[in-house]
Amino acid sequence: MSLEHKISKEDFYQKPRRTRVVEENDNTKASFTHFLYQEHSDRYKKGAVDYVQELLARKFPQENVSLEVAESALQYYLPQLQKDVPFPEPQPAKFTFIDLFAGIGGFRIAMQNLGGACVFSSEWDKYSQKTYEANFGEIPFGDITQEETKQYIPKQFDILCAGFPCQAFSIAGKRGGFEDTRGTLFFDVAEIIKRHQPKAFFLENVKGLTNHDKGRTLATILHTLREDLGYDVPEPQVFNAKDFGVPQNRERIFIVGFRKDLNVQGFEYPRGCEPQRCIADIIEEQEVSVKYYLSNQYLDTLIKHKARHESKGNGFGYEIVPHESVANAVVCGGMGRERNLIYDHRLTNFSPVTHIKGEVNRQGIRKMTPREWARLQGFPDKFQIVVADAQAYRQFGNSVAVPAIQAMAEQVLRGIWYA
Numbered sequence: 001m002s003l004e005h006k007i008s009k010e011d012f013y014q015k016p017r018r019t020r021v022v023e024e025n026d027n028t029k030a031s032f033t034h035f036l037y038q039e040h041s042d043r044y045k046k047g048a049v050d051y052v053q054e055l056l057a058r059k060f061p062q063e064n065v066s067l068e069v070a071e072s073a074l075q076y077y078l079p080q081l082q083k084d085v086p087f088p089e090p091q092p093a094k095f096t097f098i099d100l101f102a103g104i105g106g107f108r109i110a111m112q113n114l115g116g117a118c119v120f121s122s123e124w125d126k127y128s129q130k131t132y133e134a135n136f137g138e139i140p141f142g143d144i145t146q147e148e149t150k151q152y153i154p155k156q157f158d159i160l161c162a163g164f165p166c167q168a169f170s171i172a173g174k175r176g177g178f179e180d181t182r183g184t185l186f187f188d189v190a191e192i193i194k195r196h197q198p199k200a201f202f203l204e205n206v207k208g209l210t211n212h213d214k215g216r217t218l219a220t221i222l223h224t225l226r227e228d229l230g231y232d233v234p235e236p237q238v239f240n241a242k243d244f245g246v247p248q249n250r251e252r253i254f255i256v257g258f259r260k261d262l263n264v265q266g267f268e269y270p271r272g273c274e275p276q277r278c279i280a281d282i283i284e285e286q287e288v289s290v291k292y293y294l295s296n297q298y299l300d301t302l303i304k305h306k307a308r309h310e311s312k313g314n315g316f317g318y319e320i321v322p323h324e325s326v327a328n329a330v331v332c333g334g335m336g337r338e339r340n341l342i343y344d345h346r347l348t349n350f351s352p353v354t355h356i357k358g359e360v361n362r363q364g365i366r367k368m369t370p371r372e373w374a375r376l377q378g379f380p381d382k383f384q385i386v387v388a389d390a391q392a393y394r395q396f397g398n399s400v401a402v403p404a405i406q407a408m409a410e411q412v413l414r415g416i417w418y419a
């Protein structure tokens with residue numbers, strides 16, 4: 001039996017025992033999955049073959065595995081390797097986009113809903129990559145600041161999407177142009193726009209960007225996009241997720257831009273939709289696990305914590321949000337999970353509750369579940385949550401409100417198509 005027939009399709013997805021090669025360059029596995037899910041695009045073929053070669057070399061250390069053998073194995077297994085995923089690429093696609101700082105793919109769901117095909121994704125967090133793979137099939141490429149990663153971006157695509165983390169950058173004493181953002185993730189975004197000249201870009205960030213460094217940070221970003229890169233950039237606007245059909249008070253700034261030659265005139269921002277939704281619309285239908293209910297002991301700690309912070313004038317605290325209202329923005333880190341507590345009157349017959357520290361509070365006060373956070377962000381229920389709760393809360397807290405992104409993206413597409 002030839003070498004390529006001695007492996008199984010499971011081998012392709014197994015965690016390597018010795019991950020040295022993959023750790024040094026895990027872009028090969030990203031290439032492999034991009035190759036599988038993007039109609040076997042030539043762009044990713046070399047990386048995919050390299051990945052299979054590494055895999056074979058690991059499995060058969062005595063053999064000299066040539067690239068030809070690796071390619072033959074890839075071709076042989078190709079038809080069996082592509083799995084059904086909850087969010088496959090739309091067929092036929094109407095436009096292409098790249099998903100930078102992809103997280104768990106909030107942008108991707110919105111863009112795919114509008115008919116877009118994702119031709120490149122990048123996200124360096126391993127847990128987010130795991131969630132992304134479970135939902136879209138692809139593992140995103142890693143660190144986007146690395147030139148090697150940037151080399152995988154296809155030359156042409158229509159829209160660049162990026163919910164980039166905003167690092168503080170100070171432009172004191174500088175001109176406030178492209179070069180002055182060097183060392184920040186915005187610089188990398190700008191550089192990719194400069195090199196690839198997409199028709200449009202769609203950037204998302206926290207509302208705080210508007211007044212960061214007395215407004216100078218945003219001014220520098222806009223100056224770079226307009227003057228240095230030459231894009232038409234309407235004045236950015238802040239949107240609240242609750243105006244787009246999710247019960248969450250989450251304000252984010254959207255910055256979009258169009259390549260000048262498209263001559264996009266009279267761009268219109270989306271309008272919110274009616275009616276607004278409330279917590280009652282998104283809470284889980286079934287009784288949830290006892291682990292989401294707070295023990296009396298923990299509740300006491302929270303109450304004390306809140307009192308201590310409030311007496312110091314700090315805003316931190318949890319709130320028990322009524323079913324007919326909207327939630328505070330879901331955020332990652334710290335005590336984010338406890339910000340929005342809800343009453344759940346279905347708390348009836350928990351027995352035994354031995355794994356809960358302290359007695360479960362009988363009022364039925366509980367945290368929202370990861371699925372409820374997913375719904376607060378507008379993720380459909382078919383979205384797979386494949387990581388532990390702590391990671392899931394972090395991922396949804398970091399993500400975007402999908403319906404708000406989609407409404408905005410629709411306007412961007414109108415701009416491009418009707419220009």
Ligand SMILES: C[S@@+](CC[C@H](N)C(=O)[O-])C[C@H]1O[C@@H](n2cnc3c(N)ncnc32)[C@H](O)[C@@H]1O
Nearest residue numbers: 101102103104106123124125143144163399400
């Ligand atoms: C604000 S979150 C964006 C979330 C995303 N829009 C979503 O829908 O889930 C920013 C993401 O950028 C990722 N990130 C930060 N620096 C990165 C880098 N240098 N390369 C790739 N990803 C990076 C973080 O891990 C994080 O998931």
